[in-house]
Amino acid sequence: xxxxxxxxxxxxxxxxxxxxxxxxxxxxxxxxxxxxxxxxxxxxxxxxxxxxxxxxxxxxxxxxxxxxxxxxxxxxxxxxxxxxxxxxxxxxxxxxxxxxxxxxxxxxxx
Amino acid sequence: xxxxxxxxxxxxxxxxxxxxxxxxxxxxxxxxxxxxxxxxxxxxxxxxxxxxxxxxxxxxxxxxxxxxxxxxxxxxxxxxxxxxxxxxxxxxxxxxxxxxxxxxxxxxxxxxxxxxxxxxxxxxxxxxxxxxxxxxxxxxx
Numbered sequence: 512x513x514x515x516x517x518x519x520x521x522x523x524x525x526x527x528x529x530x531x532x533x534x535x536x537x538x539x540x541x542x543x544x545x546x547x548x549x550x551x552x553x554x555x556x557x558x559x560x561x562x563x564x565x566x567x568x569x570x571x572x573x574x575x576x577x578x579x580x581x582x583x584x585x586x587x588x589x590x591x592x593x594x595x596x597x598x599x600x601x602x603x604x605x606x607x608x609x610x611x612x613x614x615x616x617x618x619x620x621x
Numbered sequence: 622x623x624x625x626x627x628x629x630x631x632x633x634x635x636x637x638x639x640x641x642x643x644x645x646x647x648x649x650x651x652x653x654x655x656x657x658x659x660x661x662x663x664x665x666x667x668x669x670x671x672x673x674x675x676x677x678x679x680x681x682x683x684x685x686x687x688x689x690x691x692x693x694x695x696x697x698x699x700x701x702x703x704x705x706x707x708x709x710x711x712x713x714x715x716x717x718x719x720x721x722x723x724x725x726x727x728x729x730x731x732x733x734x735x736x737x738x739x740x741x742x743x744x745x746x747x748x749x750x751x752x753x754x755x756x757x758x759x760x761x762x
Binding site: 592593595598600601602603604605606607608609610611612613614615616617618619620621 | 637640642657660664669676677683717721733735737738
């Protein structure tokens with residue numbers, strides 16, 4: 512019985528040795544890595560392009576007009592309904608020339 | 622006067638009780654003369670009173686930057702600046718402004734502003750109630 516088991520153990524040992532040796536040869540193989548890298552680098556090219564040209568296509572504002580009239584302030588001009596005239600000497604008169612009271616103002620602009 | 626004049630206009634000039642006569646008294650040198658001439662040049666365009674008011678509205682700056690403020694006042698008063706400058710360059714109204722000034726000084730006016738209402742003369746800016754009293758006396762109201 513013992514003589515029969517020894518060859519069997521040798522066969523099992525041999526099979527284990529072969530099995531372990533095969534795994535050592537296969538797993539560190541560098542040829543298995545490139546496919547995963549290739550997939551990783553190929554991924555960005557597969558994504559759809561962002562619509563960046565739309566930024567450049569943003570419509571520009573039309574130029575502002577440069578000849579806008581300057582609105583006079585309320586204190587600038589006397590009302591248009593007030594008469595303006597001159598005296599016989601050429602002095603400027605504001606108000607009804609026939610107004611009963613004359614107010615003369617002597618002044619300058621400084 | 623900037624505060625009093627609108628009240629005078631509203632209460633007495635618009636209602637036909639008072640007429641305001643403006644006389645040039647150019648006492649502060651070339652700039653006074655230039656602004657007075659500018660007002661007369663604006664008058665050639667029918668804008669004496671608007672120009673006068675526009676210049677007054679800039680009184681705190683026009684002493685320091687007369688030309689720029691004068692151009693801005695002309696714009697405010699809708700005065701054509703090209704015509705205004707041509708009129709100023711030609712000194713079209715200089716003699717008339719000086720004659721007005723000379724007549725005022727010959728009449729005893731020595732400072733500004735001075736107001737004359739009938740026989741009464743007011744020297745310096747006055748509050749509105751002073752004018753009210755004098756106008757009431759002059760108009761008999």
